[in-house]
Amino acid sequence: MKLIFVGAAAFLAAGPGALNVAAASSLKVRRTNDQRGEVSGEALGQADAKLSSDAEKKSGAPGSTEKMRFLLQTLKQFDNFANQSQNLIEERHEAVAVEIGHAIDSSKDDGVRLALNQSITSNEQSAIETERIYDNIKSFSESLSGVLRAASLKGVGCEQLTCGLHASCTDTTRGAQCVCNEGYVGQGMDCRAPPEFRPRPLIFEAPDNPLKTVALDMSVAVFEQNRIAVVFSDAAKGHVGRIIVGRVREGGLVDVAPPETFTAHNQKAYDPVVQGSNDRRLLVAWRDETKTGTGWVRGAALGSTGIRGADNALSWGPQLTVCRDQAHKMALIALPHSRFALMFPDKVIATQHSPEELFGNSVFAEVGAAGHVAVKGQYRFSDLAVCRLEVTKITPSGFVLAMRAAPSVDEMDTTIVTNQEAMVMYGEAVESDLVFDPNPINLEPTKTQVWSRGVSLISPNTFAYAYQEGTQVKMKMAVISVNPTTHRMQVLQPPVVVRTGFSPYVSMLNVPYTPKDPHTLTYYQSGNSSMVNVCTWDPIERQLRKCEDFTWLSSELKSVHGVHLGGGKSLMVFSSPSGTPFYSVFGLSKK
DSSP: OEEEOOOHHHHHTTSTTOOOOOOOOOOOOOOOOOTTOOOOHHHHHHHHHHTTOHHHHHHTOOOHHHHHHHHHHHHHHHHHHHHHHHHHHHHHHHHHHHHHHHHHHHOOOHHHHHHHHHHHHHHHHHHHHHHHHHHHHHHHHHHHHHHHHHHTOTTOOGGGOOOOTTEEEEEETTEEEEEEOTTOBSSSSSOBOOGGGSOEESSOOOTTOTTOOOEEEEEEEEETTTEEEEEEEEGGGTSEEEEEEEEEOTTSOEEEOOOEEOSOTTOOOEEEEEEEOTTSEEEEEEESSSSSEEEEEEEEEETOSOOTTOTTOEEEOOOEEEEEEEOSOOEEEEETTTEEEEEEEEEEOOOSSSOOEEEEEEEEEEEOTTSOEEEEEEEEEESSOEEEEEEEESSSSEEEEEEEEEEEEOSSOTTOEEEEEEEEEEEEEETTEEEEOSOOEESOTTOOOEEEEEEEEEETTEEEEEEEETTTTEEEEEEEEEOTTTOOEEEEEEEEEEEESOOSOEEEOSSSSBTTBOEEEEEEEETTEEEEEEEEEETTTTEEEEEEEEEEESSOOSEEEEEEEETTEEEEEEEOTTOOEEEEEEEEEOO
């Protein structure tokens, strides 16, 4: 597989508050004539052929192929120098941007703020000019490489041809040629991600807006093929809950409606989650405090006003209380017939006659045409305390729920304790009821400190479960199948280590490529970079193979969540360290 991604440069240039700071530099290139004189491409090929005479071979002098390869490698190093220099400029630019931003925020003197804003403009202009210099260097090396390759194309095979980044060699009627990999554009030596795939601002705001959005706890859902809904907590406005709906176009651009608030006046929203149905019904769930918060849900109908051009208009129903004493994110899934399942940790308060009871609970709800939520019932899925809930659909009405549960104690022998920190169970909507299989799978019965996790459907009735193990600081992954008749689960691939190191989050994208060519895609953070890990699933050998790590954004993020759009494309919504919300599209393609 080949991952289509964009680096930090696109991100830094995408939104307000981003600026480039760099020291201007220049490089003069002096053209010298070959000792044999300036000749055409055809004559150069003939001259190189003569240099490969027997006398030259006996003397140990390099042949024409070696000379051409050396020259092309030198030009490639020249191009790499320009690319690396540009990356360093962008990194320095981001660092200084953050420092100036902090200085502006902390300064109360209008004169100082004005001077700092002027510094931003000056630095941006300097960075643009410096990048133009490096672009000219790259253009020169690419052009000269193209001339040399064209001159020596005849008789040259792919083993002798060096292609640029994101390009592969192929044999054509004209000989060996470099072509861009699927999803990239260019001439084979300058392949790059399309401009539509670069990170873009999710909200357009004036740079001097004192209440500029600070997006936390971002969550995105895709429904009706290409419609999306994004929810987040806006720290700049008292942590109110806000939602943005839109449509993803073919090129990867997103048409979005202005954000609107889904919480009541001055009510906070932490860890909001959203799901949408194919008949354009939405359900949002959140808690109103970080700890001991009340859990709320609110429904909406999209484009139900009947007004022409108001496809993104939301008709909201009243919000309802579904649980209390919440301190963790809830898990939400959309089901057929405008119904939704919401899973959350719950408890019964201790009384004089009974102790406190901790358990996993769920609400089965239906959203009406006007956004009104009707609760069909509540269903327990665990008799033990649970948290870190993640859910993904397996069939239109079936899903798997990953969780961290409290240890299980054998009733016959209380010394036998089984850890349940990497659990998963099957659930399904059956008519007007929600049913959970009482036979969960426990992937790590002897381990503790299993933290963030994600689950992803990778092929029909087969899903992957990735999680961060804190004891050994490793990210592991298992593959599990669900019997389509009995719904019993079976571990096909026991947990294997896919990377070593800590990440503050681990999550997955559902069916990141195609069901016929199953792959897993796990996104996480490594150092200051946002990464994805892609593995191939071999259903015959029942093994994960060819796991590779890619940097999709050269920056750490305050919040991130992703969904698969189909056709190998995925949509990521995220906020920068300053809280500015963005979106980006990347994809997978065959090499």
